[in-house]
Amino acid sequence: MTMPRSVSIGSEAVELVKRAAESMRQQKVEGSRVFSGTIVQLRHESQDDPFGEVAISTMRQGQQSEILVRLPMDLYQEAWEWHYQGRAVLVEGTIRRTPGRPHRVDKPTRFHPVDLILLQTPMVVASVHSQRSAQSREIGS
Numbered sequence: 001m002t003m004p005r006s007v008s009i010g011s012e013a014v015e016l017v018k019r020a021a022e023s024m025r026q027q028k029v030e031g032s033r034v035f036s037g038t039i040v041q042l043r044h045e046s047q048d049d050p051f052g053e054v055a056i057s058t059m060r061q062g063q064q065s066e067i068l069v070r071l072p073m074d075l076y077q078e079a080w081e082w083h084y085q086g087r088a089v090l091v092e093g094t095i096r097r098t099p100g101r102p103h104r105v106d107k108p109t110r111f112h113p114v115d116l117i118l119l120q121t122p123m124v125v126a127s128v129h130s131q132r133s134a135q136s137r138e139i140g141s
Contacts, residue, residue, distance in 0.1 A: 001062045006011050006031070018105065023069075023119070029054050032092060032093060032094050032109065033092070033093070033095050033128050034090065034091070034092045035056070035058045035060070035067065035090075035091055035112070036056075036058060036088055036089060036091065036114050037056040037057045037058030037059075037067075037088060037091075037105075038054070038086075038088050038089070039054050039056060039057075039079055039083040040055050040056070040057045040066065040084060040106065041054065041055035041059070041066075041091060042054050042055075042076070042079065042080055042083060043055075043069070044073075044076060044086075050072060050073050051070050051071060051072060051073065051076070052071050052073060052076030052077075052079070053068055053069065053070050053076075054068070054069050054071060054072075054076070054083070055067070055069075055102070056069055056089065056091060056111060056130060057069070058105045060103075065083070065103065066102060066103075067091070067095060067102070067103045067104065067105060068102050068104045068105070069091055069093070069104075069105045069108055070104070070105070070108075071108070071111065072108070075111060079126070082113050083094070087113040088113065088114040088115070089111060089112065089113055089114060090111070090112060090113070090114050090117065091105060091108050091111050092109045092110035092111075093105035093106075093107060093108035093109050093110075093112065094106075112122060
């Protein structure tokens with residue numbers, strides 16, 4: 001099969017082609033979002049690049065989805081460890097959508113393992129429980 005040397009588009013289609021081109025060029029940016037999931041891909045292409053990229057598998061609008069997250073090298077190296085430990089991560093940031101391309105978060109405001117949040121919760125509960133026990137002892141004395 002050979003490719004044609006040129007393609008002609010009739011003048012009546014000019015407006016439609018302009019709208020199609022504009023639609024493909026647009027990047028939709030949502031507000032800041034929080035999502036969680038597992039790291040399913042890690043990529044660092046050049047020794048000179050101070051950033052790495054991870055793909056997070058997550059549920060989005062009821063469907064399985066992957067979102068790429070760009071990370072500074074120190075955080076990317078931690079993400080590498082979290083991936084191999086099988087830890088889910090929590091991400092907060094602005095998701096950029098470009099037609100035909102994966103969703104992206106270029107500058108996450110939060111990126112850490114989900115279990116860090118879960119580990120902190122019992123300490124807060126234990127602290128409140130200890131305060132109540134101390135109050136009960138004071139009242140009972």
